[in-house]
Amino acid sequence: MxxxxxxxxxxxxxxxxxxxxxxxxxxxxxxxxxxxxxxxxxxxxxxxxxxxxxxxxxxxxxxxxxxxxxxxxxxxxxxxNPEPAAIQNIPPKFERILDRYFYIEHNLEVDWASAADICRKINGHLAALKNEEELAAIQLKLRNDWYHLGISDEGHKGEFTSVASGKPAVFLKWNDESPENAGKCVQLKNGGFMGDYYCSERVNFICQLDTDV
The missing domain is CATH 1.10.287 (Helix Hairpins)
Known part of the structure; x- marks a missing residue:
């Protein structure tokens, strides 16, 4: 032009x-x-x-x-590709992926509760994803096998809720074995699928900055 x-x-x-x-x-x-x-x-x-x-x-x-x-x-x-909602003082570890901010921990492996606590300490929340497009974008950045997500059916069997928003998870993409309800906490597989596993399992994790999802 x-x-x-x-x-x-x-x-x-x-x-x-x-x-x-x-x-x-x-x-x-x-x-x-x-x-x-x-x-x-x-x-x-x-x-x-x-x-x-x-x-x-x-x-x-x-x-x-x-x-x-x-x-x-x-x-x-x-x-x-709209600009994300105005967020003051974005923490240095977070990066913009599409229209939201995430922090992906590749090195530290912890249980689900510890992962949620670490996310809170850096002014974030254990992450939940909102659609297939966001999953694909995050998938490109994963290095290891499994990552904790901020989704659980603790206290409400079979009803998976986002810990960030307090609302039902808007997007779930289960693997062939899930949801089996033996575990309470959702993990993301480096391959694009999710599974519900024991919250005590020690894996990497993903944080989000917002509370919308």
């Missing part, structure tokens, strides 16, 4: 040069032509001027159209 604007500027510059050159030529002709030809010359110059004004109007219309196209493209980009 930048090339359109550059070409437009070039055209305007050429037109400006043409107008200046035309004015100089007109002065020269006025001095040399007999009086009877001045009217013809004036009509000729007016015709050229009218043609130039038409060209300038076409260029202006093109610029307006380009501006509208640019606004449309920017709006579409913003709608596809």
């Amino acid at each position: 930048q090339s359109y604007f550059l070409w437009t500027l070039v055209v305007l510059a050429l037109l400006g040069t043409s107008l200046v050159s035309g004015a100089k030529d007109a002065d020269h002709l006025v001095c040399q032509l007999p009086e009877g030809s001045l009217q013809d010359l004036q009509e000729n110059l007016e015709a050229r001027l009218n043609g130039t004004e038409g060209q300038l109007q076409d260029i202006q219309n093109t610029l307006v159209s380009l501006q509208e196209s640019l606004r449309t493209l920017l709006a579409e980009k913003e709608n596809r």
